[in-house]
Amino acid sequence: MATLGQQLKQSREEKSISLQEIAESTHISVRFLQAIENDAYDVLPGGVFNRAFVRKFARQVGFDEEQAVNLYQEQWQEQGGEPERGYQLGVEDFESRQTTGNGLLLSFVALIVLGSLAYAAYQYFTPPVSDSGGGAVNTPASPSVTPTQTAAASPSSSPTPSGSPTPGGSPTPGGSPTPSPTPEAPAGAMRVQLTAPIEDVWLKVKTDGKDAEQMLLQRGGSREFDVNEEIVLSIGRVQSLRIAVNGRNMDFVRLLPNPKAIQATNVVITKDNYQQYLN
Numbered sequence: 001m002a003t004l005g006q007q008l009k010q011s012r013e014e015k016s017i018s019l020q021e022i023a024e025s026t027h028i029s030v031r032f033l034q035a036i037e038n039d040a041y042d043v044l045p046g047g048v049f050n051r052a053f054v055r056k057f058a059r060q061v062g063f064d065e066e067q068a069v070n071l072y073q074e075q076w077q078e079q080g081g082e083p084e085r086g087y088q089l090g091v092e093d094f095e096s097r098q099t100t101g102n103g104l105l106l107s108f109v110a111l112i113v114l115g116s117l118a119y120a121a122y123q124y125f126t127p128p129v130s131d132s133g134g135g136a137v138n139t140p141a142s143p144s145v146t147p148t149q150t151a152a153a154s155p156s157s158s159p160t161p162s163g164s165p166t167p168g169g170s171p172t173p174g175g176s177p178t179p180s181p182t183p184e185a186p187a188g189a190m191r192v193q194l195t196a197p198i199e200d201v202w203l204k205v206k207t208d209g210k211d212a213e214q215m216l217l218q219r220g221g222s223r224e225f226d227v228n229e230e231i232v233l234s235i236g237r238v239q240s241l242r243i244a245v246n247g248r249n250m251d252f253v254r255l256l257p258n259p260k261a262i263q264a265t266n267v268v269i270t271k272d273n274y275q276q277y278l279n
Contacts, residue, residue, distance in 0.1 A: 004054070004071040005039040011061040012037075026056040033057060039075065118202055122216035190271060192231050195222040195242040202236030204265075217241075230270040238264050245269070249279045 002010070012022070019033045035043035036057055044050045051069055058068035194203065196217040206212040207227050217223060225231060235241055238261055243250045253259045254277055255267055 003039050004068060004075060005037045007071075008057055008061060008063055008068065009037040011063045015061060017061060022057065022060045025060055026053075028053050028056060041072070041076065118216040121214050122218065126215070186226055186228075188228070190227040190231075190269075190274065191246050192225045192227050192269065193222055193244040193247075194225075194233075195244070196220065196240060197242055198240045199237065201241050203241075204234035206232040227269075227271075230268055233267040233269070234265040235267065236263055238262060243269070245274050245278065250274060251277050251279055 012019075019030050019037075022028070022033055023030045032044055032053055035041065036054060041050055044053060051072065054068050054072045055065045057063075058065045194205075194217060196219055199219050201217045202215075203217055203223075204212050204214045205223075205225065207225050208229050208231075212232075215223070238253065238256070243252045250269075252267065252269065255269070255273075256264055
C-alpha cells in the first residue's frame with residue numbers, strides 16, 4: 001500500500017500543482033512540503049504543527065483531510081510514536097517564510113498597533129509623579145537688571161543672604177533645600193532596580209506571586225521593586241536591560257540558557273540565587 005506521502009504526491013501531480021504553488025497558498029515552506037511527500041516527518045516542527053501541515057497539504061491537492069491525518073498517525077504508530085519537540089525560555093526556531101508585499105504591509109500595521117498598545121500600557125501602569133513635602137522648591141526666575149538700575153541701587157542696601165529664611169519661615173529664591181534620601185528596602189527584602197540605558201525595553205514583571213505587571217521601560221528610565229522572595233521577568237530586549245539588586249549591578253544574562261537570546265521569559269531572581277550573579 002502506498003504511503004501517505006506517495007498518495008499526496010500522486011494527487012498533486014494529477015492536478016498539475018507545483019510545491020511552490022502550495023507553499024504560497026498555505027504559507028508552508030517547500031522544504032516541509034517535500035518532507036511530507038517523502039514521509040520524512042521528523043523534519044517538521046512536531047506535535048500539532050505536523051497534523052496541521054498534512055491537513056493543509058491534503059486540502060490543496062483534493063485529498064480527503066481526515067484520511068490524510070489518520071494515515072499520518074498510523075505511520076507514526078508503526079514507527080513507535082510521534083516525537084515531541086521541546087523549547088526553552090520561549091525562544092523557538094521557526095522556518096523562514098517568503099513574504100509578499102501584502103505580508104510586509106500587514107507586518108508594518110501590526111508593528112504600529114503593538115507600539116501603540118505598549119505605549120498605552122506604559123502610561124497606564126506608570127504611577128504619576130507627585131511633589132512630596134521634601135521635594136525641591138521651584139526657584140522663580142530673577143528679573144534682569146540693567147546697568148542703569150545697578151548704578152541707582154542704594155549703597156546702604158544689603159541683599160538677603162542666599163538660602164536664608166525670611167520672617168515667614170520660607171527660604172528665599174536661590175536657596176537649595178536638602179533632598180529627601182531614597183528610602184531603603186524593608187528589612188530582609190531585595191530592592192530590584194530595572195534600567196533601560198540604551199533603548200526602550202518591554203517588560204513583564206511578577207513579584208512574590210502577585211499579578212504580573214506589563215510595562216514599556218523607556219530609554220533612560222528605571223523602575224524599582226521591593227521583593228521579599230522572588231521576582232520573575234519576561235524581557236523584550238535582553239541586551240538592553242540593566243538589573244541592580246540592593247545597589248549592586250547583576251549579570252543576569254548568566255541565568256539564561258542562551259546568553260545571546262534577544263528575548264527571554266520566566267527569568268527568576270530569588271534571594272537565594274542573586275548574590276552569585278552580582279558584579
